């Protein structure tokens with residue numbers, strides 16, 4: 134392990150400015166060696182020689198993960214404003230000059246402007262390594278014999294810094310010929326040698342400035358594209374992209390002070406958290422020039438900003454602008470919500486909510502061995518909410534079966550005979566789905582550290598609920614669940630088994646879902662709702678285990694992730710594209726309302742897996758838990774609702790996506806959200822009817838939102854078509870055919886409650902009526918248990934006589950009509966065209 138930069142060392146070096154107070158870095162959650170039921174296993178994509186001399190745990194999701202994974206040659210997004218990659222001999226870097234908007238995404242594809250190396254390097258790929266790393270930066274060293282080049286790759290520094298020792302600096306153009314060097318135009322075949330402390334060099338990328346911080350250096354530039362020092366050098370050279378001549382003054386003024394790393398700490402004062410970055414500086418720390426992103430500027434306390442005209446770089450997160458000083462204090466209001474919403478469900482919703490809870494708890498899916506982590510997690514997460522909601526409405530009797538269900542579900546993870554098991558991965562250090570140690574196709578790459586905060590957030594939230602009601606279970610499994618907690622929110626370098634806060638990029642202000650698969654290519658995060666939930670799970674687990682520090686840490690992680698959602702994922706068509714803190718100047722992008730995937734080199738309204746507007750928006754919203762009322766601001770929620778309106782009104786789009794859009798919209802208009810939610814018949818893996826109604830009914834302005842909630846008729850009925858006045862006949866079962874006018878020949882059906890709808894069960898056979906989602910087949914009483922296709926919405930038919938009903942199949946959201954031979958079939962698009970049915974009491 135490398136321990137070169139700790140907050141303590143920074144403090145000792147006296148670099149803190151007078152006004153700052155030293156924050157804390159929490160100690161480890163645990164230091165015990167993880168021993169999950171799946172045992173230990175080494176990943177088949179281990180770290181490369183970049184980590185030579187260091188021992189795991191290694192960072193897996195950091196912006197620079199590509200240096201240490203695979204061949205180590207991935208192009209990585211950073212240190213921003215630069216993108217970079219490591220070759221066997223040099224550090225390549227550049228700033229994308231091509232920003233494009235293709236109608237879906239903005240992208241700034243990486244480019245190599247220059248490569249920094251030294252003449253003596255022998256080209257051995259093993260001869261560079263990570264000298265150290267910290268919460269944001271990595272120090273890379275190239276070496277051969279006694280010659281070294283050390284570079285402090287620190288996000289936010291406008292300059293790249295290259296510290297040479299006994300080595301001959303060499304910079305190689307990645308953008309064609311050098312056309313000008315130190316004021317001398319270079320024709321083809323020409324070269325120029327200049328001794329100075331500052332040089333301007335122009336190649337196809339534009340202008341860079343080279344500063345020497347250790348006296349004049351003699352550099353020879355060839356038009357062919359190479360700059361080489363005349364002799365070995367001991368000292369620091371800095372390169373910086375000069376975007377405009379007017380930027381030179383500021384860059385000159387602050388070029389002498391360079392960051393070597395950064396300490397990230399925090400302090401908590403009630404419900405305010407201050408996130409602090411303190412860069413360790415060589416030179417004058419107070420005169421450190423760094424660059425800010427929009428999310429920094431919205432939170433930075435007492436900033437010292439030069440004019441935005443004095444320096445700027447356009448990146449995928451918008452314009453970076455300068456700030457002076459080596460300490461940043463970023464102030465966040467922290468969430469105060471824990472288990473449940475801060476308001477009681479509106480009285481108008483209470484009866485429906487309790488009926489829904491009773492139904493959903495009685496119809497919990499069968500406990501089965503997990504087939505994976507992700508969908509298992511989504512399910513237990515959603516089920517666990519039912520217990521909390523039941524407690525909130527005073528139905529503690531309903532808590533017990535939920536807890537029993539959750540315990541039975543989790544028990545598979547504690548039993549080494551299970552097929553899907555957590556294991557401790559030893560090459561990098563973390564808990565993985567063991568089955569995925571060699572396959573990116575298992576659990577979306579969990580075995581390669583993709584999506585851990587998504588997956589483990591669900592585990593932690595659900596297990597916190599078990600523990601809330603079962604102290605013995607908590608005692609038994611505390612350390613086991615702490616391994617998942619440590620995997621995603623370990624705050625400390627003193628945990629010998631886990632990387633620090635694996636997914637969080639503190640400078641970027643949010644998390645990355647990407648791990649080390651396939652050489653750790655571009656970083657992305659596609660589901661910021663699930664990222665927030667990851668830290669919410671941590672918060673609940675910390676709450677139930679009484680870990681006040683980790684609870685505060687989780688609150689800070691939630692506040693920062695939710696803020697990033699609002700700045701970089703939520704798009705506001707009405708925003709001013711020229712606003713200083715608007716990351717996306719392109720109106721066309723902002724009209725798309727929601728970013729689907731924020732990557733390091735692009736951001737756009739698309740997903741890896743779906744192209745519907747409701748999908749792109751929903752995956753940023755879900756899972757909907759009480760903590761998210763801070764995240765869905767009313768302006769954005771309204772914009773999402775308006776933007777997706779066409780799909781919301783189209784029955785071919787899935788209820789599972791619509792449901793969470795209505796939930797976000799309830800922040801703006803709970804009455805309409807409640808009304809629209811009455812049409813839902815499925816809620817997806819991670820949501821339920823009860824959670825839907827609970828969230829809406831606990832909004833601040835939810836008074837009377839449920840007064841008109843309609844429901845199916847309940848009881849035993851004959852079904853009579855008003856088209857031919859015929860009843861569904863007993864003789865036709867299992868098919869439903871309206872073929873007899875003799876009531877004694879008619880089949881009896883039990884109509885029972887299901888949330889927003891109901892089931893229809895043939896009494897003589899005990900079989901539930903099912904509707905195939907193709908709409909090509911007659912309804913059939915052919916299912917022993919009722920699930921999604923056995924649910925129907927039965928309502929007074931508009932415009933028909935009282936007591937005449939339309940029937941809508943949940944499976945395909947089509948109405949029932951009479952088909953061939955008077956069979957009942959779910960293939961009618963509109964209620965008006967559908968058959969009216971009388972329900973004649975038995």
Ligand SMILES: *[C@@H]1O[C@H](CO)[C@@H](O)[C@H](O)[C@H]1NC(C)=O
Pocket residue numbers: 544548549550551
């Ligand atoms: C583990 O699972 C096996 C197979 O289902 C079962 O027979 C055994 O009882 C389980 N062990 C425990 C401790 O639950």
